[in-house]
Amino acid sequence: xxxxxxxxxxxxxxxxxxxxxxxxxxxxxxxxxxxxxxxxxxxxxxxxxxxxxxxxxxxxxxxxxxxxxxxxxxxxxxxxxxxxxxxxxxxxxxxxxxxxxxxxxxxxxxxxxxxxxxxxxxxxxxxxxxxxxxxxxxxxxxxxxxxxxxxxxxxxxxxxxxxxxxxxxxxxxxxxxxxxxxxxxxxxxxxxxxxxxxxxxxxxxxxxxxxxxxxxxxxxxxxxxxxxxxxxxxxxxxxxxxxxxxxxxxxxxxxxxxxxxxxxxxxxxxxxxxxxxxxxxxxxxxxxxxxxxxxxxxxxxxxxxxxxxxxxxxxxxxxxxxxxxxxxxxxxxxxxxxxxxxxxxxxxxxxxxxxxxxxxxxxxxxxxxxxxxxxxxxxxxxxxxxxxxxxxxxxxxxxxxxxxxxxxxxxxxxxxxxxxxxxxxxxxxxxxxxxxxxxxxxxxxxxxxxxxxxxxxxxxxxxxxxxxxxxxxxxxxxxxxxxxxxxxxxxxxxxxx
Amino acid sequence: xxxxxxxxxxxxxxxxxxxxxxxxxxxxxxxxxxxxxxxxxxxxxxxxxxxxxxxxxxxxxxxxxxxxxxxxxxxxxxxxxxxxxxxxxxxxxxxxxxxxxxxxxxxxxxxxxxxxxxxxxxxxxxxxxxxxxxxxxxxxxxxxxxxxxxxxxxxxxxxxxxxxxxxxxxxxxxxxxxxxxxxxxxxxxxxxxxxxxxxxxxxxxxxxxxxxxxxxxxxxxxxxxxxxxxxxxxxxxxxxxxxxxxxxxxxxxxxxxxxxxxxxxxxxx
Numbered sequence: 001x002x003x004x005x006x007x008x009x010x011x012x013x014x015x016x017x018x019x020x021x022x023x024x025x026x027x028x029x030x031x032x033x034x035x036x037x038x039x040x041x042x043x044x045x046x047x048x049x050x051x052x053x054x055x056x057x058x059x060x061x062x063x064x065x066x067x068x069x070x071x072x073x074x075x076x077x078x079x080x081x082x083x084x085x086x087x088x089x090x091x092x093x094x095x096x097x098x099x100x101x102x103x104x105x106x107x108x109x110x111x112x113x114x115x116x117x118x119x120x121x122x123x124x125x126x127x128x129x130x131x132x133x134x135x136x137x138x139x140x141x142x143x144x145x146x147x148x149x150x151x152x153x154x155x156x157x158x159x160x161x162x163x164x165x166x167x168x169x170x171x172x173x174x175x176x177x178x179x180x181x182x183x184x185x186x187x188x189x190x191x192x193x194x195x196x197x198x199x200x201x202x203x204x205x206x207x208x209x210x211x212x213x214x215x216x217x218x219x220x221x222x223x224x225x226x227x228x229x230x231x232x233x234x235x236x237x238x239x240x241x242x243x244x245x246x247x248x249x250x251x252x253x254x255x256x257x258x259x260x261x262x263x264x265x266x267x268x269x270x271x272x273x274x275x276x277x278x279x280x281x282x283x284x285x286x287x288x289x290x291x292x293x294x295x296x297x298x299x300x301x302x303x304x305x306x307x308x309x310x311x312x313x314x315x316x317x318x319x320x321x322x323x324x325x326x327x328x329x330x331x332x333x334x335x336x337x338x339x340x341x342x343x344x345x346x347x348x349x350x351x352x353x354x355x356x357x358x359x360x361x362x363x364x365x366x367x368x369x370x371x372x373x374x375x376x377x378x379x380x381x382x383x384x385x386x387x388x389x390x391x392x393x394x395x396x397x398x399x400x401x402x403x404x405x406x407x408x409x410x411x412x413x414x415x416x417x418x419x420x421x422x423x424x425x426x427x428x429x430x431x432x433x434x435x436x437x438x439x440x441x442x443x444x445x446x447x448x449x450x451x452x453x454x455x456x457x458x459x460x461x462x463x464x465x466x467x468x469x470x471x472x473x474x475x476x477x478x479x480x481x482x483x484x485x486x487x488x489x490x491x492x493x494x495x496x497x
Numbered sequence: 498x499x500x501x502x503x504x505x506x507x508x509x510x511x512x513x514x515x516x517x518x519x520x521x522x523x524x525x526x527x528x529x530x531x532x533x534x535x536x537x538x539x540x541x542x543x544x545x546x547x548x549x550x551x552x553x554x555x556x557x558x559x560x561x562x563x564x565x566x567x568x569x570x571x572x573x574x575x576x577x578x579x580x581x582x583x584x585x586x587x588x589x590x591x592x593x594x595x596x597x598x599x600x601x602x603x604x605x606x607x608x609x610x611x612x613x614x615x616x617x618x619x620x621x622x623x624x625x626x627x628x629x630x631x632x633x634x635x636x637x638x639x640x641x642x643x644x645x646x647x648x649x650x651x652x653x654x655x656x657x658x659x660x661x662x663x664x665x666x667x668x669x670x671x672x673x674x675x676x677x678x679x680x681x682x683x684x685x686x687x688x689x690x691x692x693x694x695x696x697x698x699x700x701x702x703x704x705x706x707x708x709x710x711x712x713x714x715x716x717x718x719x720x721x722x723x724x725x726x727x728x729x730x731x732x733x734x735x736x737x738x739x740x741x742x743x744x745x746x747x748x749x750x751x752x753x754x755x756x757x758x759x760x761x762x763x764x765x766x
Contacts (some may be wrong), residue, residue: 133552
């Protein structure tokens, strides 16, 4: 199994007694803090999360239980140099995603015309939305908030597993996990120079304001649009609106009149400039998308097409994070940036191609097979741990509809020391950093969401499948005494020119 | 042919409405064989109209009305000059490639029965135009014409089981069947000038043939759409090309009255 040869981010390949040199102090903290004390702190954090209502729904369970995601007290840590290289790759990737969306929706479709991507992968893909074809969003930005899912196999070996360019969730975990860590393990923050993540709300608000349509408005009105309190991510919606100090609205609070979006308030109507929507495209506007949607705002897309409102993230973005398009991301990055992708993809077999299908069918017990349009770990086969029945079921499904699947090798995912029943032990992790794009440029938030597979040897980190989360520390460069710490390690580049 | 259109849509509400918003796809565009000479969209209450285009290249008018609205009448009037086209639609706005029109939608997923019918209708024929003609003839022969009804969002699988079909149902079935045969096809809404009274908007289909482009087929007439047709909007299905889609805020029911006059002007010249 992968676990045997996996790279542990703290302990390296040497185990608890021979950690990586830079992590000696952290390994010492893990070793010297009594397990029962770690367990106590962990329970305290989880009690807080339960109280706050940071829960998620498990789909497919009869009692539709709302659960909290287990929290692990041992942090995951990135060194300054590791983070710098990773950030450069993320900025390059998100720039390419925006350029790609611009090209196919409001540009000349160069990437298709020049034969880089087969046209059927775009035009026959449900994620390409003809309804928003021809719209150029305010300031030409489509993917304002990206969550890029990464896995790691060595100190500088990161691979992108998935791009999330629709409405990536999980940022509230990043923020709440950090708050819990500061409260429960203050000694770690004295020992290490950890970049702050609590400026995320300010950065998000700044990003939203920066894409206000039209000439600079001194006080643009920004809102968070939620499907409502029954949604499993409602906590995050209200948390974000609260921390940005902006209104949390439902569809009934907004009306479109004269191609302008208005918010109904006690004091009367207020024009809305920027909407951070947490509603899927399908439900956003019943006049344009699903006519039976009760969650949407009739006429919203007309206001958007008229250039009177910015929608974060832009409708139609699903085409950029579709798993079939994913396998072309190295080509997409090269096409728009002119350079090689700094962050590679995981090797991917496109089952729509006969050779790849044959290889996949011949190696099902070694591969991870995924639905092109699936998410959350549903519709996924992890060959090495699957039963014979599961493998045969996937074989039949693959033969019936090969175009719906991709396959990837099972990587030796890195591990991080994690609390377990047998004390602190290595567990596999992945990582979702958050990347914000406004009219001033692309920013990588110094932190992110680390998901951990709590079961020994498991590679599935999805919260719906028994995964947990950890805080993710990004260490800052040591600065000479007396010098300002700047903006907390934020990476920034300019978009376009 | 010079065609005059007068299309009235009257809503009467049992209780006053606070707000009405409608997306109208009721404005034709110019093509090589269709020139819009004059076109007006009028509404009989205090409403704001905004023009734009949708993702398929259709002209769109947004209608916004507020207040105590007890009734609303929309009147679309215009004159269009059409030329004989042999069914070929050229120089229409085409922001999307023909391939996109191979897509199914929830309403046009063919299902086994329709797919089998489509395959049988064209079996043994190589030429794409001839295949489409056969399909058109087969759909013309299979059903009787039904008087138009408001669109309830019926799927082609359900429509296909009926004996009588509205032009809308039949046009959607044509598009779904053509796609089954690997031909990009789309739904068209518009008007058809015919002796006697036309009392509703018409609907037909277009299919794409390499080297020729988009060809029109009217499976109700069992023929191509000739110069007596005025083409208004296209989409993957009837929902996407609906002349009016809207929402109202207010209680009560609505009564709908539609009157369409399509006349040939100066027929003697």
